[in-house]
Amino acid sequence: EKVDKLEQELFELNGEIAGGRHVPPNTRILQLADNPEQQWFDLRQDTLDKLKSENAALLSRLHTLETSIPHPSTTSASPNTTLVAPNDDEALVPRASYDLLSTENATLSETIKQKEKRLLRLQQVFTSKSAEFREAITSILGVKLAFYPNGQVRVTSVFDLNASFVFQPQNHGRDQAAGGDMKMQLVAQGEGGPQDLPSMMQYWIENEQCIPGFMASVTLECYEKAK
Numbered sequence: 001e002k003v004d005k006l007e008q009e010l011f012e013l014n015g016e017i018a019g020g021r022h023v024p025p026n027t028r029i030l031q032l033a034d035n036p037e038q039q040w041f042d043l044r045q046d047t048l049d050k051l052k053s054e055n056a057a058l059l060s061r062l063h064t065l066e067t068s069i070p071h072p073s074t075t076s077a078s079p080n081t082t083l084v085a086p087n088d089d090e091a092l093v094p095r096a097s098y099d100l101l102s103t104e105n106a107t108l109s110e111t112i113k114q115k116e117k118r119l120l121r122l123q124q125v126f127t128s129k130s131a132e133f134r135e136a137i138t139s140i141l142g143v144k145l146a147f148y149p150n151g152q153v154r155v156t157s158v159f160d161l162n163a164s165f166v167f168q169p170q171n172h173g174r175d176q177a178a179g180g181d182m183k184m185q186l187v188a189q190g191e192g193g194p195q196d197l198p199s200m201m202q203y204w205i206e207n208e209q210c211i212p213g214f215m216a217s218v219t220l221e222c223y224e225k226a227k
Helices: 002-018 036-068 095-141 172-178 197-207 211-226
Strands: 143-147 153-157 160-170 183-189
Touching: 036 095, 095 143, 153 211, 160 211, 197 211
Parallel strands: none
Antiparallel strands: 143 153, 153 160, 160 183
């Protein structure tokens, strides 16, 4: 029996040590007064205190309402019996519940405001970076890009603003579902461009199926023409 008791104590001590709750003799554990664990416990205790207060207020209000409602035997005893209605000044919702809901509502409102500010900031950063990206493309490749909600992209040469081409994804959904690369196809073009544009389109787009080569040739021809 003594061995079983000692084994049980040893098992409990092993559990305390594994859980980090065992403090050896003559050992002091130092920690910050405002550490994350203490913050969590304080928040939990505060929540429990609010719930207890709200529960007590609800029970008190329920008891008040039950005592203010007349029993059926009392209402049928005499036609001249006057019933005492609950005081209109007493709120049906306990103050503790109202305060708790108000606090939660204020917290949610503040969270929404912070999310909206963050979203606005992200949109501003995205707009700024998109403008930088377009300027970099214009400076390096000599073309302007315009993106449309339907997935189409308009490419315009900076050396001939009438030389514009509209591309759209080809089998966009199927390629993405299969994990393949996106392929673009030419769907419209402007009135400008090199004189031999039809032959360039036939060679680069129809034969070679190389849109970058086509745009490079168009840019080079438009540059030579604009000099």
